[in-house]
Structures are given as structure tokens and as C-alpha cells.
Amino acid sequence: MKNIVLLALPEVQLLDIAGPWDVFTSANRFLSNKQDFGYHVYLVSGTSEKVIYSGSGMPLSCSHTIYNIDFPIDTLLVAGTALSVLDEISPDIYHYLQNIAPEVRRMGSVCVGAFVLAKAGLLDGKQVTTHWKFADALQKSYPKLDVNVNPFFIRDKPIYTSGGVSSGMDLALALLEEDFGKPLAVEVARHLVLHLKRSGVQSQFGNALPEYEMMSPFTKNVCDLLKDKLGKAITVEYMAESLNMSVRNFSRVFVKESGMTAGRFLEKMRLDQAMNMLEYTDMSIDMIADKCGFGHAVSLRRLFLKHIFLSPAQYRKAFKTTE
Numbered sequence: 652m653k654n655i656v657l658l659a660l661p662e663v664q665l666l667d668i669a670g671p672w673d674v675f676t677s678a679n680r681f682l683s684n685k686q687d688f689g690y691h692v693y694l695v696s697g698t699s700e701k702v703i704y705s706g707s708g709m710p711l712s713c714s715h716t717i718y719n720i721d722f723p724i725d726t727l728l729v730a731g732t733a734l735s736v737l738d739e740i741s742p743d744i745y746h747y748l749q750n751i752a753p754e755v756r757r758m759g760s761v762c763v764g765a766f767v768l769a770k771a772g773l774l775d776g777k778q779v780t781t782h783w784k785f786a787d788a789l790q791k792s793y794p795k796l797d798v799n800v801n802p803f804f805i806r807d808k809p810i811y812t813s814g815g816v817s818s819g820m821d822l823a824l825a826l827l828e829e830d831f832g833k834p835l836a837v838e839v840a841r842h843l844v845l846h847l848k849r850s851g852v853q854s855q856f857g858n859a860l861p862e863y864e865m866m867s868p869f870t871k872n873v874c875d876l877l878k879d880k881l882g883k884a885i886t887v888e889y890m891a892e893s894l895n896m897s898v899r900n901f902s903r904v905f906v907k908e909s910g911m912t913a914g915r916f917l918e919k920m921r922l923d924q925a926m927n928m929l930e931y932t933d934m935s936i937d938m939i940a941d942k943c944g945f946g947h948a949v950s951l952r953r954l955f956l957k958h959i960f961l962s963p964a965q966y967r968k969a970f971k972t973t974e
Contacts, residue, residue: 652688652689652690652691653689653690653691653725653726653830654690654691654693654722654723654724654725654726655671655675655690655691655692655693655724655725655726655727655728656693656695656720656724656726656727656728657671657672657692657693657694657695657728657730658695658697658717658727658728658729658730658764659694659695659696659697659703659711659713659730659732660696660697660698660703660729660730660732660736660737660740660744660767661698661703661704661732661736661739661740662704662705662706662732662733662736663703663705663706663711663730663731663732664705664706664730664731664732664761664762664816665705665706665707665709666816666817666819667730667731667761667762667764667816667819668694668711668730670761670816670817670819670820670823671728671761671819671820671822671823672692672694673820673843674820674823674824674827674839674843675690675692675823675827676690676692677839677842677843678690678827678831678835678839680842681835681838681839682831682835688831691722693714693715693722694711694712694713694714695713695714695715695716695717695720696713696715696716696717697716697717697729697740697744697747697767698716698717698740698741698744699716699718699741700716701713701714701715701716706732706733717743717744717747718743723754724751724754724755725755725756725757726755726756726757726758726759726826727748727751727755727757727758727759728758728759728760728761728764728811728819728822729748729758729759729760729761729764729765729767729768730760730761730762730764730819731760731761731762731763731764731782731816732763732764733763734763734766734785734788737766737767737770744767744771745767745770745771745772748767748768748771748773749771749772749773752771752773755809756809757808757809757810757811757826758773758809758810758811759810759811759812759813759822759826760781760811760812760813761813761816761818761819761822762781762782762813762814762815762816762818762819763781763782763785764781764812765779765780765781765789765812766781766785766789766792768810768812769789769792769793769796770793773810774793774795774796774810774812775793775795775796776795776796776797777796777797777807777810777812778796778797778798778799778805778807779796779797779798779799779805779807779810779812780798780799780800780801780802780803780804780805780812780813780814780818781798781800781812781814781815782814782815782816783800783814783815784815784861784862785861785865786798786800787860787861787865787910788861788865790910791910800814801960802814803818803821803822803849804818804821804822804825806825811825811826820843820845821848821849824836824839824840824845824847827839828847833847859918859919859920859922859923859926859958860874860916860919860920860923866909867908867909869904869905869908870905870908870909870916872894873890873894873905873909873913873916874920876890876893876894877890877917877920878920881917881920881921881924881942881943881944882941882942882943882944883944884944885917885944887901887902887913887914890905890913901913918954921943921944921945921954922943922954922955922958924942924943925939925940925943925945925951925955925963926959926966926970928942928943929963929966929967929970929971930967930970930971931971936948936951936952936963936964936967939951939963948963951963
């Protein structure tokens with residue numbers, strides 16, 4: 652039997668735990684006639700308390716804490732939580748992960764759990780992913796990481812990271828396939844009414860830019876300056892002059908504050924506006940391209956295929972909210 656630990660912190664997202672848990676325990680049903688196969692799944696608290704509260708307020712009773720684990724661990728997955736929690740928890744969690752890493756066969760994360768592994772120094776030099784909303788923050792906070800927001804999960808052995816929330820189930824299915832083969836993984840996926848491998852990428856579900864609230868004050872000022880002018884020709888010179896800065900100084904400060912060039916930021920702003928208009932309006936794609944500053948639909952299509960791996964028409968069909 653393989654011992655799986657799902658490590659939970661206060662305000663953990665329930666699906667980050669329940670999703671992988673159901674994948675592993677469902678596998679046991681199909682392996683019930685094989686005594687030495689299957690999984691023991693443990694919910695372990697990353698604090699000294701066995702009862703913690705999820706982000707939705709539901710209390711969770713853990714079988715162990717990081718201070719009293721008394722069994723060998725095959726695979727450890729850190730579940731996601733609120734970013735604010737990471738500054739409040741004991742440093743013991745990071746020391747524990749550093750110490751246990753050489754002893755486990757695999758270690759991974761679901762959603763924001765990647766920040767925990769990163770803070771423990773376990774992701775340096777690795778290609779990783781996390782929830783699309785927090786990918787830029789993860790890259791900026793930990794520049795030694797190679798953050799790729801597109802995949803639902805990334806395997807960079809012995810580290811496995813997954814994207815937002817439900818992506819933990821994609822990762823768990825991949826781990827199951829790795830352990831017991833594709834036929835069993837397919838059976839479990841069918842049982843849970845899931846795709847064994849989802850098509851598409853994470854970025855299809857999110858914005859090109861980080862959430863406004865997560866931007867620095869300087870970046871917010873630039874965002875506010877541009878948001879009503881995206882259909883017009885905008886230059887770096889215009890941005891710098893509007894903030895009473897030289898082009899050189901503006902460009903330097905902008906990259907430092909946002910993690911990208913001003914031109915790249917403008918492109919992503921326009922992409923986000925186009926996505927919004929495709930979702931909430933019946934405006935033609937040509938008109939959307941014009942109003943977002945792309946000039947014509949060919950440029951808009953090229954950018955969508957580059958960043959979202961869908962054409963504007965495909966995106967509208969998948970995400971339009973009104974008939």
C-alpha cells in the first residue's frame with residue numbers, strides 16, 4: 652500500500668483535498684481484490700491542531716499533524732489555501748517539508764500549495780504551475796522558478812504541481828496512471844465522470860493580467876490611465892509623459908513593479924478586454940478587434956491562439972454568458 656498525505660493548512664480549499672482524495676480512494680475500490688495494492692490516504696494538518704477550518708468554514712478533522720506522523724510517506728501533496736495564511740503559519744511547516752523531501756518518492760501541490768513548496772525552497776529550478784490568478788505573483792516572488800500557467804499540472808520529477816482547484820484531480824489521475832497504469836486511471840475517471848486528460852489550458856479560464864487588487868500602486872496607476880483608451884494608439888512615450896517620467900525611467904520602474912514591459916502589459920490589457928467583450932456582448936469579432944486596439948481580426952486571432960490556444964470564435968462559443 653502507498654501512503655498518500657494531503658497536507659492541509661487553515662482556510663484550505665475543500666476541493667483541493669476532496670478531489671484528489673476521491674481519486675485515490677476510488678482506485679482502491681477497483682483494487683480491492685489485490686491485498687498489497689492501493690492507497691492509504693491521510694489528511695494531515697500543517698499546524699499543531701488536528702481540527703482546522705476550511706476557507707468555506709467547514710471544520711476538518713485530521714488524523715495527524717506534521718508533529719506526530721508515524722508512518723512512511725510515499726506521496727505528499729500540499730493543498731491550496733489563502734495566500735494571507737502563508738504569512739501567519741509557523742515556520743515549522745517549511746522546515747518539515749525540507750526535512751521530509753528526501754524521504755518521499757513524490758511531492759506536489761494543488762493550486763496555491765505551490766507557494767508553500769516554493770517558500771520551503773523545494774521548487775528552485777523547477778518548471779511549475781499554480782492557479783492562473785496567482786501565477787504572476789508566484790513568478791515574481793520566486794524568480795528561480797519557471798512558472799507556466801497553461802498546463803493543468805506539471806511533472807518535473809520528483810515535484811508535481813497543479814493549477815487551480817479542480818486541477819488537483821487531473822494531477823491525482825496522472826499519479827494513479829503512473830502507479831497502476833492507464834486502464835485503472837480510465838476506470839476511475841469514468842467512475843468520477845471526468846476526462847482522464849482534459850483538453851485545453853488553464854489560461855482559457857482566466858485573465859491575461861493578474862487581478863487588479865494584486866497589482867502594485869504604480870501598476871494600478873498605469874492600468875487606470877489606459878483602461879478607457881485601449882482602442883486608440885498608445886505608446887510608451889505617452890504613458891511616461893502622462894506620469895511625468897522620462898521614457899527610460901518609466902520603462903525601468905514599470906518592469907520592476909509589474910514584472911513585464913509596458914508594451915506586454917498593454918497587449919494583455921487589450922486581450923483581457925477582448926475576452927470580456929466576447930463573453931458579454933454580441934459585438935462582431937471585427938468590431939471587438941477595432942475597439943480593443945488590434946486594428947483587425949487577424950491580429951486578435953493571432954494573439955488568442957498564442958495565449959489561450961483558442962480562436963476568438965471558439966472562445967466565445969465556450970465562455971459566452973448570454974444567448
